[in-house]
Amino acid sequence: MAVQRTDPYIWVTWLTKLLAGEAMCEWSSWFRAHHKDYDKLPADFDLAGWTIDHRELVNARREQLLDAGFTVYIEDENAFKRIGQTGIVVSGKPDILAIKDGVGVIEDCKTGRPRTSDQLQVLVYMLLLPIRNPRVEGVSLSGRVAYKTNMVDIPATGLDDTFRTRFVDLVRKVGGDKPLPKSPAWAECRWCDIGPADCLYRVSEPPESAEAETDLF
Numbered sequence: 001m002a003v004q005r006t007d008p009y010i011w012v013t014w015l016t017k018l019l020a021g022e023a024m025c026e027w028s029s030w031f032r033a034h035h036k037d038y039d040k041l042p043a044d045f046d047l048a049g050w051t052i053d054h055r056e057l058v059n060a061r062r063e064q065l066l067d068a069g070f071t072v073y074i075e076d077e078n079a080f081k082r083i084g085q086t087g088i089v090v091s092g093k094p095d096i097l098a099i100k101d102g103v104g105v106i107e108d109c110k111t112g113r114p115r116t117s118d119q120l121q122v123l124v125y126m127l128l129l130p131i132r133n134p135r136v137e138g139v140s141l142s143g144r145v146a147y148k149t150n151m152v153d154i155p156a157t158g159l160d161d162t163f164r165t166r167f168v169d170l171v172r173k174v175g176g177d178k179p180l181p182k183s184p185a186w187a188e189c190r191w192c193d194i195g196p197a198d199c200l201y202r203v204s205e206p207p208e209s210a211e212a213e214t215d216l217f
């Protein structure tokens with residue numbers, strides 16, 4: 001049964017699809033931010049297969065960066081938790097932090113098709129990971145998304161006022177007291193693990209085809 005959290009707790013990946021406009025159900029992020037131990041449904045997702053693929057990609061990138069002379073930190077070594085003045089906690093765990101000669105790169109490894117949210121996720125890491133973090137003090141940081149066949153570099157200029165404002169506004173909404181709207185849709189519900197005890201609006205089937213003939217054109 002869902003237990004209300006004492007303080008709102010937000011995992012970075014609960015924000016980035018909303019930031020990118022790739023997800024519309026704000027309620028699912030709001031609910032997770034405010035509750036733990038809720039009844040979970042198995043998501044329609046091959047977690048074991050993803051974990052193996054992701055691990056291989058992270059290991060391959062680590063080897064390449066080590067060969068290039070970087071000091072490399074991976075996953076749990078990069079875990080952070082930032083507590084705002086509002087009491088809202090935002091946590092994340094970048095796959096890779098690589099540093100060499102005062103220059104650092106935060107990488108996230110993605111095995112799926114490229115999405116805008118991948119880049120926004122790295123930007124959030126670039127914003128939050130350096131806060132009171134002696135490991136990157138004085139280090140000039142940029143970001144990168146590493147896919148299986150290509151990489152996308154993310155310059156520090158991406159951390160502009162527009163991005164910061166959108167990020168802070170969304171953290172305040174998701175971490176705020178007021179429940180956010182639900183947007184039930186099969187494309188999102190199929191990946192959502194919130195069970196019927198907490199959400200009765202799940203769409204479990206793909207929509208009927210919206211195809212129809214018209215004489216308008």
Ligand code: SF4
Nearest residue numbers: 025028184189192199
């Ligand atoms: S099941 Fe669907 S409507 Fe319910 S919280 Fe999840 S995404 Fe939103």
